Amino acid sequence: MPHDSKKTPASPDNPEHALSNEQVDAQMKLIKRGIAELINEEDLRAKIARGKPLRVKVGFDPTAPDLHLGHSVILHKMRQLQQLGHQIVFLIGDFTGLIGDPSGRSETRPALTEEQVLANAETYKKQVFKILDAEKTRVLFNSSWHGRMNFAEVIRLASRYTVARILERDDFAKRFRNNLPIAVHELLYPLAQGYDSVTLKTDIELGGTDQTFNLLVGRHLQAQYGLEAQCVITLPLLEGLDGVKKMSKSLGNYIGIDEPAAQIFGKVMSVSDELMWRYFELLSTKSMEEINLLRAEVEAGRAHPKTVKESLAFELAARYHDETRAAEARRDFNAVFTDGGVPEDAPVYACAEGAASAPLAFLSATGLAASRGEARRLIAQKALSVNGKLCEDALRPLLKGDYVIKLGKIRFLKLTVQAPQSIA
């Protein structure tokens, strides 16, 4: 009996699992929230439509992690994908870390031992499982396959990509143009990273916008190895507390995932009313509908921005601790800043302990004094008080803690001095 292909159309993708267009739309909407770029939409829709869990890979650096909310943007996207039923691979790129800087030029990049890598992985887990579901996350190490590759396999891998194409990467292009040396092994790193996607048969890879090139190498190599190409999703870099530069430990404008609830709460309260909406979009689990509603309320004058900001500060403090601690943080924050008759709408500012926490520095940086000259003059006139006490030293930094700053009769500032920054 001849096979009648019209009656039973062949489908490699088990059509009984296939999702409806509406179901795909719903996933796409959540996935696209707050991302920088998706390459590309059509491929991702096709993958999702099959109705099977997709494999999502995210690579992390193997050096000692100390995550802040900037890193959490990607973790939230991973969490969302996890909630949509997809498989998350938290990939620790330890292979290169185990090598260190083979050129010996960088003393700050010594090779890690296997023990250090494992210890760092534990530190990662302790932090990221505040966001990700540990049960549904596979933590892998890429040394487990790269460590087994031999020279012949490296050559086969390297044959899949051209020199010119790698030199198109922004940083390489700049160095090549300026005759700054690029060692040959540096070309191998993006290939090794891309090969991770080949090994794992990844469907989606996430990364920062600065990783776009490397993520696309994975997409290209999969096709070269005869696999379905992964989709690439990049996440924006989160602005730090200053609202200008990207959040980074070395700039001291960060909120660490491991910080006490009071610090997290206070630092969130210090961001500008505008930046608050960005944090909502990228960090809150509230839906965009809820967030847009809140924003409309504030803009219409029916809600006070400070109240809305408190709800965000509470949410984030609770996420990395719990609701009890978050409530304590809110109570303490308001207690400090309502002592001394400080006005509700006094500006809030956070800075790192050190040069930035000296009166002369933060008075001029916040604009509380019109200039360093005015700040110096007012301090000399005994017009500065810190937590109600006269302060006459313009240059001595305030130590870590929360302060009410009063300059003259009517100028107030709620100041949070955070732990000294460690410049990486």
Add this chain to the structure above:
Amino acid sequence: MPHDSKKTPASPDNPEHALSNEQVDAQMKLIKRGIAELINEEDLRAKIARGKPLRVKVGFDPTAPDLHLGHSVILHKMRQLQQLGHQIVFLIGDFTGLIGDPSGRSETRPALTEEQVLANAETYKKQVFKILDAEKTRVLFNSSWHGRMNFAEVIRLASRYTVARILERDDFAKRFRNNLPIAVHELLYPLAQGYDSVTLKTDIELGGTDQTFNLLVGRHLQAQYGLEAQCVITLPLLEGLDGVKKMSKSLGNYIGIDEPAAQIFGKVMSVSDELMWRYFELLSTKSMEEINLLRAEVEAGRAHPKTVKESLAFELAARYHDETRAAEARRDFNAVFTDGGVPEDAPVYACAEGAASAPLAFLSATGLAASRGEARRLIAQKALSVNGKLCEDALRPLLKGDYVIKLGKIRFLKLTVQAPQSIA
């Protein structure tokens, strides 16, 4: 008792072996004979002066070898170094051959099997040990160390060289400038080749002038790995029978090491009187003093160039066969070309069987006819005879063999048609 360093000067190089300046001069003179370049003289003198055997590496392609006198130039230089007491490593670069063309672009470069590599090595030995002393030659395969290298070691190797420097290599520079693709693995090949010198701790590497870049990579890498850098000696490419293009199988202008004595003899006799001196310098074991003396005799009219050329043809035929066969070849050659009253000084010409051995082709190529038009006209006038017989077909190629060509009454040519060329 304090050690008195003045009485026993420390020397890492066992001064009791050290050679005198005159001894070094003598070695240098022999080594520099007929070479294209030495990098550099000072280093080589220092190495030689220690009086210990130096390790000399020469890399050979692992594909099926069919050596001709062009290849023998380097074998002669190896032989000279062997006679000076140095150690020769005949290195078969089989590692890349075992991989083939990993990009899959070249169908003519399939991967070799281990059996093929070993079989090719035997074919090499059969040919090269006509020149080299088998007892004093180590035949090695670079797969024995490259096959064991892992990805981490490849990265360490690749970190020792910059992309820009590799892209300076002539062929890469040209392709890069013209936007022709260079795959990343192609950059790894010169590094792998250079790493051979690191593994072997080579003192001298020999190669053709087209290999200069690769040989210098080895010199650079040794220094990077904390070893004494090798000296690099390049040998010129031998001109083929035509005296213009380099000797090559595909151009059909070669003398094969495995050819019968009569072929070798006849082909040497076909080179021009000028090219003969080049062959003497690069191929003969006669000293330069003897050669210069011969040349002076010829130039003074005291010796006939044909006689001198016969001594070279005899030497080469005897090297690849024996003196009896060489003597037979000489006798037969003269028997053919003295039949039919051919003048002693008739031009001698060799070409490959095929298009080049058709009368129209060789008559115009040798200038025996002033032009193809004149050749055609004379043949139509029944003015051409081959070995005494009328030849009326301008286009039918003569088959392999020796011929006396007569055009008109007084134009003669001694023609050797060799086996059909196989274009590689």
